[in-house]
Amino acid sequence: MYRILKGKTLAKFIERLKELNPDILTDSDDTVFIILSEEKIIGYAVLGKDKVLKDIFIEESRRYSSSGTKLIEFIKNYLSAKGIDEIYLDRYLENAIFFKKVGFKEWSGNLYKIDGLTAREKRKKDGIRSTLISIVINMLLAGIKIFFGIIGKSKALVADGFHSVSDIVGSIVVLVGVYLGNKPADEEHPYGHGKLESIAGNIIGVILVITAYSLIVENIGDYFRETVRIIPEKITLVIVLIAIAVKYVLYRYKYNVGMRIKNDAVIADAREHKSDVLSSIGVLVGILLSIYVNPIFDLLLSIGVGLIIGKEGLHIIFQTSNNLMDVQDKKLIEEVDKYVNSFGFIENTHDIRMKTSGNMIYLSLHIRLDGKMTIHEGHELSDDIKYSILNKFEDVGDVTIHMDCTI
Numbered sequence: 001m002y003r004i005l006k007g008k009t010l011a012k013f014i015e016r017l018k019e020l021n022p023d024i025l026t027d028s029d030d031t032v033f034i035i036l037s038e039e040k041i042i043g044y045a046v047l048g049k050d051k052v053l054k055d056i057f058i059e060e061s062r063r064y065s066s067s068g069t070k071l072i073e074f075i076k077n078y079l080s081a082k083g084i085d086e087i088y089l090d091r092y093l094e095n096a097i098f099f100k101k102v103g104f105k106e107w108s109g110n111l112y113k114i115d116g117l118t119a120r121e122k123r124k125k126d127g128i129r130s131t132l133i134s135i136v137i138n139m140l141l142a143g144i145k146i147f148f149g150i151i152g153k154s155k156a157l158v159a160d161g162f163h164s165v166s167d168i169v170g171s172i173v174v175l176v177g178v179y180l181g182n183k184p185a186d187e188e189h190p191y192g193h194g195k196l197e198s199i200a201g202n203i204i205g206v207i208l209v210i211t212a213y214s215l216i217v218e219n220i221g222d223y224f225r226e227t228v229r230i231i232p233e234k235i236t237l238v239i240v241l242i243a244i245a246v247k248y249v250l251y252r253y254k255y256n257v258g259m260r261i262k263n264d265a266v267i268a269d270a271r272e273h274k275s276d277v278l279s280s281i282g283v284l285v286g287i288l289l290s291i292y293v294n295p296i297f298d299l300l301l302s303i304g305v306g307l308i309i310g311k312e313g314l315h316i317i318f319q320t321s322n323n324l325m326d327v328q329d330k331k332l333i334e335e336v337d338k339y340v341n342s343f344g345f346i347e348n349t350h351d352i353r354m355k356t357s358g359n360m361i362y363l364s365l366h367i368r369l370d371g372k373m374t375i376h377e378g379h380e381l382s383d384d385i386k387y388s389i390l391n392k393f394e395d396v397g398d399v400t401i402h403m404d405c406t407i
Contacts, residue, residue, distance in 0.1 A: 002074050005032040016041055025055040033075050035067060043067050045075060052088040052111070070187075072102040077184045080117040087114050100387050123261040123359070127178035130257040131171050134269060137250055138167040141243055148239045154232035154290075155222065156283040156302040157240060159215050163279055163309055166211040170204040170272055177201070177265040181358050192397075194358020201268030201320035208272060208313025215306035223299055231295050232287050240284045247276045262359030262395070264323055268316045275312035279305040326355040332393075336363065339392060345369070345381055347406055360397035363389065371405040378403045 005013050010032055017024050017032070019041075026032060026046045035043040035058075043058040053075075058067050079087060089104050089112040099112060107113035145161030148154075177200025185192040251273035258266035286301025333352045340349045347368040355362050367385065369378050382401040389399050 001036050002071070003034050003036060004078065005034060006030070013041075017044060020044065020059060021057045024057065030054065033071060033078070035071055037062075043071055045071050047075065047087070050088070051079075051084065051086060052090065054090070068098060069102055073184070076103075076114065076117050080121050080184075083118060083121070085115055085118045087117065088112065089114075097383060100383070123263070124178060126257055126261050127263050127266050128175060130254050130266060131175045131178060131269065134171045134250060134254060134273070135168055135175070137246065138164045138171065141246065142168065144239060145243060148236055152233035152236035152239070153230045154236040154283075154287055154298055155219065156286045156290075156298050156305060157232070157236050159219065159302040159305050160240075160243070160276075160280055160283045162215070163211060163276060163305065166207050166309075167269075167272055167276060170207050171269055173200050173203045173207070174265040174269045178263060181263075181265070191355070191357040191362055192360065194356070194360060195324060197263050197265040197358050198320045198323040198356075200265035202317055202324065204265070204268045204272055205313045205315075205317035205320065208275070208309050208316065212306045212308075212310030212313060215309065216303055219299055219302045219306065223303075232290050232298055234291065236287050237284065237291075240280055240287065244277055244280045244284065247273050247280060251277060264320050264358075268320060271312060271316055275309055278312075279308045282308060323356050328354055329361075332361070336365070336389065336393070339389065340365065340367065340385055343381075343385060343388075345373075351402075357397070359395065361393075361395050362398050362400075363396055364400040364402070366402045366404055368404045368406060373405070378405075 007028075010026070010028070010030070013032070013034070014026070017026070017034070021044075024044070024046070027048070029049050031047045031049075033045045033047065034041050042062050044056070045053060046055040048054050056068060056071070058071075076087065079085075088107070089099055090110060103114045104112035105114070142161050142164035145157055145164060149157030149159075149161055177197050181193050181195075181197040181200070183189075183193045251270055254266060254270035254273055258264075258268075258270050282301050282304045286297045286304070289297035289301075333354065336352055337349050340346070347370070350366050350368070352363065352365040354364075367382065369381070373381075382403055386399045386401055390396055
């Protein structure tokens with residue numbers, strides 16, 4: 001487990017910290033992050049008030065087991081939650097390879113820097129805010145459509161109202177997916193929780209297909225049962241026009257947010273709003289034809305609404321399922337292949353694979369090296385390639401490189 005020490009709490013622990021490392025570098029106004037194992041301190045990191053990492057130390061028997069990496073990740077998550085976007089490191093601190101591994105990059109003067117710590121938190125907040133707006137607007141639209149559909153005698157408008165009810169359910173699913181999907185990686189989920197966003201998007205698609213099926217079956221039944229067709233009231237035209245305008249604005253807003261934060265669930269919710277716009281246009285045409293041509297069109301267009309909803313639902317299911325099944329992005333793989341082969345010192349690159357988790361991509365690849373190259377040289381080269389890929393491709397969260405050699 002981890003603890004955060006500062007002020008009086010730090011003063012109480014300082015002797016225990018010196019038992020671990022007599023040369024610990026800390027001041028009274030520093031923040032010290034410690035790793036505890038059965039109440040024993042096995043490692044620490046010292047963060048100055050200027051957000052410069054002054055010192056990090058892991059008990060010798062615990063080194064080379066990712067303890068330092070996990071401690072840095074804990075610090076990054078803590079600072080992110082506090083709204084702090086950057087952390088710095090003295091360039092002359094030992095073990096530069098380790099610090100590059102955990103994300104530090106050369107910045108200026110004598111400092112390395114990790115920035116963008118609040119990106120995950122901002123991504124979550126943007127997703128939640130846009131989804132809450134969707135829920136409120138859909139609640140209002142659903143109530144208005146169903147109410148005026150009933151008093152205005154339009155089955156198509158009532159059907160469209162229940163479509164908006166399904167939107168509310170879908171947005172609630174998205175809300176849960178966005179919240180849980182942006183939780184940081186942990187030992188049980190080393191690739192993070194981003195797949196939950198795709199799962200939430202998949203659930204939205206299923207909800208839409210079920211809604212479509214219900215509407216189609218009910219209205220086909222009404223077609224064969226009813227003998228008297230009722231002409232809708234003209235007020236329903238005004239309601240539909242308002243709904244189309246509101247849902248189109250909501251669709252554009254939600255889609256732009258989803259694309260910016262690269263969230264499958266939010267994009268799926270936006271596409272669901274787009275299906276609302278299309279279905280409402282169908283409702284508008286159906287009501288016009290019902291009033292001025294034949295009342296049967298109101299019923300037929302409500303069936304058409306169901307078909308549109310079902311089509312959009314299937315599209316969402318297929319799209320999010322691709323991410324769940326890690327469908328390979330051939331363009332990205334070709335770019336990575338070309339980039340790695342430009343390094344020199346390698347015979348070729350092969351078996352490049354990718355998996356996605358939320359907005360992040362995780363790569364694995366093989367490089368073939370000269371058989372005369374030492375393990376140390378090969379390891380240094382693979383590290384250089386890894387951190388170069390992370391620097392060039394901003395959506396790549398981590399790279400695993402396997403070294404082969406020529407015989």
